[in-house]
Amino acid sequence: MRRAFIILALFAVCAFGQQAIKVGFIAPLTGPAAADGFSALQSALLAVDYINAHGGINGVPLELVYYDDALSPDQAAALTRKLIEGDKVVAVVSGSYSSTSRAAAAVCQELKVPFVAAYAVHPSIVQVGEYAFRVGMAAQIQGRIGGYFAVRELGAKRIAFLIMNNDFGISLAQAFKDAATSLGATIVYEKRYPVGETEFRDYLTAIKAADPDLLYAPGYYNEAANITRQFRELGLRCWLMGDEGYDSPKYLELAGPAANGVFITTDLDRDSRRPITQFFLKAYEERTGIPADMVGASAFDAVMIVAHVLRQAGTDPKAFIVYLAELKNFEDAATGPILMFQERTAVRPMQIQIVLNGKFRHFYEYGPEEPIIYYTYP
Amino acid sequence: MLGYILTIANFACIYALAILGLNILTGYAKQVSLGHAAIFALGAYSQALLVTKAGIPFFASLILASLISSIIGMLFGLPSLRVSHDHLVLTTIGLNFIVVAIVEYFDFFGGALGIVGLGTPQIFGHLLATREYLILVVGLLILALIFCWFFSRTWAKLLMEAIGEDELAAAVLGINVARIKLLAFAVSSALTGLAGALWAQYIGSVFPKNFGLELSITMLSMLVFGGMGTIRGALFGALFLYCLPEALRFIQNYRMLLNGVLLAAMVIWQPSGILGKGGLLDWQNIVRKRKAQ
Amino acid sequence: MGQIIANAVILGCTYALMAIGLNMVYGLLKILHVAHAGIYTLGAYVGLLIFRTLTKSLWPGLVCAMVAAGFAGVAIFHILYKPVLRRPRYIALIASAGIFAASQELFRLIAGPYPYAFPAQFVFPAIRTKFFYLTSTQMLILSFTVVSFILLYFLISRTKIGVAWQACMQDMDIAGTSGINVNRVITLNFFLGSALAGAAGILVALYRNSVFPTMGALVSYKAFVVVVLGGLGSMPGAVVAAMLLALVESLLSAAPWFEFPRDALAFLTMTIILLFRPKGLFRR
Numbered sequence: 043m044r045r046a047f048i049i050l051a052l053f054a055v056c057a058f059g060q061q062a063i064k065v066g067f068i069a070p071l072t073g074p075a076a077a078d079g080f081s082a083l084q085s086a087l088l089a090v091d092y093i094n095a096h097g098g099i100n101g102v103p104l105e106l107v108y109y110d111d112a113l114s115p116d117q118a119a120a121l122t123r124k125l126i127e128g129d130k131v132v133a134v135v136s137g138s139y140s141s142t143s144r145a146a147a148a149v150c151q152e153l154k155v156p157f158v159a160a161y162a163v164h165p166s167i168v169q170v171g172e173y174a175f176r177v178g179m180a181a182q183i184q185g186r187i188g189g190y191f192a193v194r195e196l197g198a199k200r201i202a203f204l205i206m207n208n209d210f211g212i213s214l215a216q217a218f219k220d221a222a223t224s225l226g227a228t229i230v231y232e233k234r235y236p237v238g239e240t241e242f243r244d245y246l247t248a249i250k251a252a253d254p255d256l257l258y259a260p261g262y263y264n265e266a267a268n269i270t271r272q273f274r275e276l277g278l279r280c281w282l283m284g285d286e287g288y289d290s291p292k293y294l295e296l297a298g299p300a301a302n303g304v305f306i307t308t309d310l311d312r313d314s315r316r317p318i319t320q321f322f323l324k325a326y327e328e329r330t331g332i333p334a335d336m337v338g339a340s341a342f343d344a345v346m347i348v349a350h351v352l353r354q355a356g357t358d359p360k361a362f363i364v365y366l367a368e369l370k371n372f373e374d375a376a377t378g379p380i381l382m383f384q385e386r387t388a389v390r391p392m393q394i395q396i397v398l399n400g401k402f403r404h405f406y407e408y409g410p411e412e413p414i415i416y417y418t419y420p
Numbered sequence: 421m422l423g424y425i426l427t428i429a430n431f432a433c434i435y436a437l438a439i440l441g442l443n444i445l446t447g448y449a450k451q452v453s454l455g456h457a458a459i460f461a462l463g464a465y466s467q468a469l470l471v472t473k474a475g476i477p478f479f480a481s482l483i484l485a486s487l488i489s490s491i492i493g494m495l496f497g498l499p500s501l502r503v504s505h506d507h508l509v510l511t512t513i514g515l516n517f518i519v520v521a522i523v524e525y526f527d528f529f530g531g532a533l534g535i536v537g538l539g540t541p542q543i544f545g546h547l548l549a550t551r552e553y554l555i556l557v558v559g560l561l562i563l564a565l566i567f568c569w570f571f572s573r574t575w576a577k578l579l580m581e582a583i584g585e586d587e588l589a590a591a592v593l594g595i596n597v598a599r600i601k602l603l604a605f606a607v608s609s610a611l612t613g614l615a616g617a618l619w620a621q622y623i624g625s626v627f628p629k630n631f632g633l634e635l636s637i638t639m640l641s642m643l644v645f646g647g648m649g650t651i652r653g654a655l656f657g658a659l660f661l662y663c664l665p666e667a668l669r670f671i672q673n674y675r676m677l678l679n680g681v682l683l684a685a686m687v688i689w690q691p692s693g694i695l696g697k698g699g700l701l702d703w704q705n706i707v708r709k710r711k712a713q
Numbered sequence: 714m715g716q717i718i719a720n721a722v723i724l725g726c727t728y729a730l731m732a733i734g735l736n737m738v739y740g741l742l743k744i745l746h747v748a749h750a751g752i753y754t755l756g757a758y759v760g761l762l763i764f765r766t767l768t769k770s771l772w773p774g775l776v777c778a779m780v781a782a783g784f785a786g787v788a789i790f791h792i793l794y795k796p797v798l799r800r801p802r803y804i805a806l807i808a809s810a811g812i813f814a815a816s817q818e819l820f821r822l823i824a825g826p827y828p829y830a831f832p833a834q835f836v837f838p839a840i841r842t843k844f845f846y847l848t849s850t851q852m853l854i855l856s857f858t859v860v861s862f863i864l865l866y867f868l869i870s871r872t873k874i875g876v877a878w879q880a881c882m883q884d885m886d887i888a889g890t891s892g893i894n895v896n897r898v899i900t901l902n903f904f905l906g907s908a909l910a911g912a913a914g915i916l917v918a919l920y921r922n923s924v925f926p927t928m929g930a931l932v933s934y935k936a937f938v939v940v941v942l943g944g945l946g947s948m949p950g951a952v953v954a955a956m957l958l959a960l961v962e963s964l965l966s967a968a969p970w971f972e973f974p975r976d977a978l979a980f981l982t983m984t985i986i987l988l989f990r991p992k993g994l995f996r997r
Contacts (some may be wrong), residue, residue: 072676072818074927076826109669112676115623115630116431120666123550124424141627144536148624152549153423166536166625207524207974208532208629234525234532236974237629238931240921243720244966264828268921275848276716295830296923332827452803503987506745506802510941511987513934514980521977633934637810644807677822680815684808688796691804 062105063098063357065090065348066125068118068146069137069341071110074238077292078337082137082160083108084330085338088322089345099352106345107131111142118142122149132357133158133348137341140164140209147174156362158348161340164209168386173363176387177344177380179309181213183415184285185260187392187408188214188307189221192256195394195406196281196305198222202231202254204245204269206261206287214260214285221414230254239265242272249278256281263288263335267296274300281305290335294400301397305405309377310339311393313404322376336377343375350374381410384417391415426550428666433557434618436658439642440564440651441611446640447649448577449604450584451500455512457635458496458519459609461626462489463616465523468535468626478541478548482617489613490606497605501598504587516636524628534627541621557618564611568651571607580604581649641683647696656695715844717963723851725959726858727920730913731936732943732951733865734786734906739940740882740947741902743802747809748789749910749936750929751816756782756911757831757918757928758820764833771835775915782911783904790903813929820926828925831918854916861909862952869948874901931976938979942986958982 067086070079090106098104107129111118118138125131126149133156136143143162150157151171159167159174163181168174192198201222205215211234219229231252233245246269249257257280259269266288273282286308294301312323322342326334350372355365372380380388392415394406408415442456466485470476476484499511523529530536541548548556571577579600582590591597620626638661646657664682668675686693694701731753738746756778763774793812797804837849837856847855869875874897880888881898889895917932918924939958943950958979965971965978973981 071673072821074930076821076926077828080826110673110675113629115625115627116619119623120424120427120431123427124421127423128421141534141625141630144625145623164533164536169537209534212532234972236521236524236976239975240931241720241724241975244717244963247716247720248967264923264925267923271922292827296828298830298832298922452806454806499984499988506739506743507941507987509745509803509806510937511984513937514984517934517977517980518984521974525972525974634814637807637814640803641807641811644803673822674818677815677818680811680813680818682811684793684811684815687804687808687811688793691797691800 062103063352064105064107064129064131065345066122066129066131066134067106067108067137067345068111068121068125068134068142069108070113070139070142073112073114075113075139078139079110079137081335081338082341085322085326085334085340085342086135086137086345088325088329089342089349092321092325093346093349099349104349104352111138111146113139113142115141115145119145119149122146123153126150126153126155131155132352132359133362135341135344135348136160136162137337137344138162140167143167144170150174154359156348156351156359156366158344160344161337163213165213172367172386173359174386175363175366175383177347177375178340178388179286179390179392180385180387180417181210182217183389183417184307184392185214185217185219186221186414187394188258188283188285189218189227190225190408190414191305191307191394191406192218192258192281192283193222193225193227196256198254198256198281199227200230200252200254200256201227202249202252202257202280203229203233204242204249204257204259205232205234206259206265207234207236210262210285210287211260215258218258218260235265237262237265240268242269243276246272246276246278250276254280256283258283260285261287263290263293263296267293267301270297270304271300283307286310286336289395289402290337291333292335294397294402299400302399304397306395306397306402308336308393308395309390310336311378311395311404311407312402314378316373316378318374319376319378339376343377343380346374346376347372347380381415387417389416423550426554428663430550430554430557430622431619432659432662433554433561434615434622435639435642435662436655437557437561437564437618438612438615439639439646439654439658440568441608441613441615442639442643443608443649443651443654444568444571444580444611445604445608446643447654448584449580449601451497451601451604452505452509452640453512454509454633454636454640455496455514455516455519456608456612456639457631457633458512458516459489459493459612460616460619460635460639461519461523461628461631462492462609463613464620464626464631465529465535465616466613467617467620468538469529471538471621472535478621479543482614482621485617486610486614489616490610493609493613494602494606496609497602500601500605513633513636516631516633520628520631523631529628530626532628534625536625538621538624553622560614560618564614565651565655572651576600576603641687643693644691645683645686645693647693647702650696653693653695657693660694715842716846717967718960719845719847719851721959721963722956723847723854723920724963725956726854727913727917727932728935728939728959729952729955730858730861730909730916731932732939732955733862733948734910734913735936735940736943736948736951737902737906741878741885741899742794742798742805744794744805745802745809745937747806747933748793748813748816749786749907750933751813752782752785752789752907753910753914753917753932754816754820754926754929755785756914757924758824758914759911760833760915760918761824761829761831761924764831769834771833771919774833775912778911778915779908782914783908786903786907786910787900789907790899813933817926817929824924824926826926828923830922831924832922833919850920854920857912857916861912865905865948868905874898878902934976935979938983941983 140162396405470481642657647653760774943954
């Protein structure tokens with residue numbers, strides 16, 4: 043009788059020992075955002091492989107359970123519930139845009155499961171409650187740094203804005219504007235364009251007439267590529283500055299030689315010597331055949347951080363969020379070290395990269411000692 | 421797992437309510453609308469604004485949102501008095517784009533950042549989680565079904581069908597075409613707007629991009645698939661086509677492809693839909709044919 | 714200002730190429746051919762395929778794109794529209810929409826969701842004047858549009874099949890009983906209209922240097938507006954409306970105080986004009 047019990051117990055231990063820890067993941071795998079969804083998913087899977095190759099979560103393998111939200115908030119909400127209640131995930135990572143991330147975050151908050159957004163920027167996502175976190179840089183900070191760089195380092199005094207009309211573009215532009223004007227620059231042109239716009243010549247003609255020193259055009263790489271080409275075609279001679287939405291090999295490919303000399307604010311430093319960054323860039327390209335982009339890097343980091351917290355604090359949700367909120371100087375992120383979390387959004391050094399000869403190159407960096415990279419500073 | 425199923429059920433019923441509305445306009449009066457997502461958006465945004473900006477309690481907002489959608493929907497019906505058929509379809513597409521553009525560009529409607537923070541709905545202080553919300557939604561759906569059933573026995577519905585059959589003949593017979601058309605728009609928008617309001621409250625936020633042309637196409641497909649012009653068709657179409665992608669999740673990557681092909685195939689080979697008059701599973705018809713033999 | 718107008722004209726050409734195809738289908742069959750946008754995308758992808766596998770030169774790709782698009786259009790007619798010709802119009806519309814959505818997914822599954830660059834090579838003159846200049850790509854688009862429309866005009870008005878076509882547009886049943894091979898007219902109609910859409914696809918891919926699965930959606934709605942504005946079924950109307958629309962869009966976009974997305978603007982214009990002239994600017 044006792045022997046049977048011991049065998050049974052051993053069996054149970056083995057079974058539990060083999061059971062994986064599941065982390066949920068949603069991304070737009072079909073629909074207009076499929077490119078970003080694909081990038082995010084592949085990077086997340088890459089992170090899981092890396093984690094499992096390095097001992098998993100204290101010996102237990104990590105498993106990613108993922109679903110396609112097709113960029114629809116009602117699917118995102120339903121899927122998050124499915125992940126939590128059906129698949130029993132211990133945390134949810136969102137590799138999707140803001141509308142879907144927000145719906146997912148609300149469900150996670152309600153069900154008290156940790157949620158980490160990889161790159162969605164809408165401020166309300168982390169405001170749903172103490173269970174929602176964001177790994178990407180806040181748009182407000184990124185825009186602010188852009189403004190500082192433009193005025194302080196590039197000496198721009200007259201700035202034109204061509205803004206993508208969504209949460210991403212608008213929050214970036216607002217922060218950029220505030221920072222630049224507080225340093226004495228003037229705004230000579232400002233217009234919003236709809237996502238998906240391909241024809242910018244009219245806007246650019248008007249911008250040319252306004253004679254700015256710098257054009258700030260926050261947006262995604264598709265539109266940015268068109269803006270860049272048409273910008274050069276029309277013969278504009280000012281600086282062109284973008285954001286992490288440009289941070290994709292597709293931007294370089296689509297914009298071609300026109301992208302030479304364009305600046306972007308981003309956290310991914312492709313020239314970085316950090317081993318994890320180089321690992322990610324190489325491994326992603328091996329896995330998918332295309333070079334990595336910011337969306338992928340952010341998704342990779344989100345999973346890496348979740349794994350780290352799981353290792354240190356275990357799977358209990360309360361302990362998880364307490365640990366994550368207090369986390370300092372996390373180095374295992376491809377996009378650069380995460381210094382801390384403020385308002386549940388990651389704070390990290392910001393890069394200014396420049397496009398030279400068809401590649402993103404390091405140009406300037408705002409490191410931990412710069413007050414402007416922090417959410418709140420005196 | 422239960423939570424997931426309840427969530428799906430919630431959305432399926434909300435869509436069913438919306439399609440019941442569409443049926444009145446497109447099923448009875450044959451005013452084909454490829455812009456009904458705009459009506460849905462009217463309800464959603466009204467609810468969002470009333471709850472967040474005006475602080476009106478949840479249930480009262482629902483009623484108000486439905487009313488607002490009805491009135492504005494009626495205004496949308498004005499072009500239908502001048503144009504018909506294909507021009508009307510294009511005009512409804514246009515209205516869809518215009519409504520989305522307005523809520524996307526004017527900050528009063530939240531602009532591209534949308535409106536967030538609708539909060540958990542409550543009735544008389546009682547919080548409504550998914551389970552309770554489902555009870556509310558199903559309750560409203562049943563009320564709507566009863567309403568539609570009664571409506572289908574009124575003169576108004578007959579007049580709408582007459583206009584749908586042949587507008588000129590209807591006018592010659594003395595029917596006030598303009599009035600009936602506007603009525604169709606109004607009633608249809610009330611139902612679909614209510615659905616939109618419920619949707620917005622459940623998700624807790626509204627973003628402009630969610631109400632585009634794709635949603636309008638989905639809505640019309642649900643109606644046609646189920647069986648245009650019948651209540652059971654509207655109900656079935658919405659429930660089935662909403663749940664189908666969820667059921668097909670195991671072939672994740674090919675889901676949407678199948679959806680499109682299925683729709684096209686269905687509509688070509690069985691245009692009366694599944695439950696419509698003369699449709700694939702139209703029991704009344706089948707029984708009648710059997711009796712006649 | 715001259716530059717704005719010049720750019721607008723080129724934009725108008727791209728709209729016109731799409732609108733003509735739509736008009737051809739509508740004029741004959743009274744169907745709103747949403748899947749037209751899928752053919753446009755097909756043209757771009759075929760061009761891309763030729764570019765990446767056979768030759769970097771543009772011309773073979775252009776020809777292949779047009780031919781492939783033409784055949785695809787005819788196929789769509791036979792599979793999708795022929796069975797439902799006698800049914801209410803919204804049936805064809807929904808089927809078309811379904812196939813269009815499916816085609817976007819198909820492109821994504823085959824070619825991937827990422828956009829591809831399309832730097833095909835070709836030689837073509839550019840124009841530079843005091844008031845404006847047009848790059849060689851822009852000149853190519855302009856010339857192609859002008860040439861195809863002239864050819865189309867001659868085809869419709871001077872050839873035997875063109876006259877048969879006009880007869881079918883007036884009344885298909887009577888034309889059929891008069892001994893006209895209606896099927897042949899329809900086939901030709903779809904082939905030419907789709908070929909033009911395919912050409913539009915590859916030309917715009919060249920113009921914007923990108924090919925991606927959802928590129929058709931952006932243009933298709935605009936094309937519908939043009940078709941309605943110009944009067945459903947009227948070819949010269951479509952061309953004029955295309956230019957008009959492009960001009961209005963460009964001028965308003967350049968105006969600093971005006972902020973409204975192009976698509977909505979297009980539809981707003983259409984709605985307003987339809988209220989006053991329900992049959993479009995040029996009645997048939």
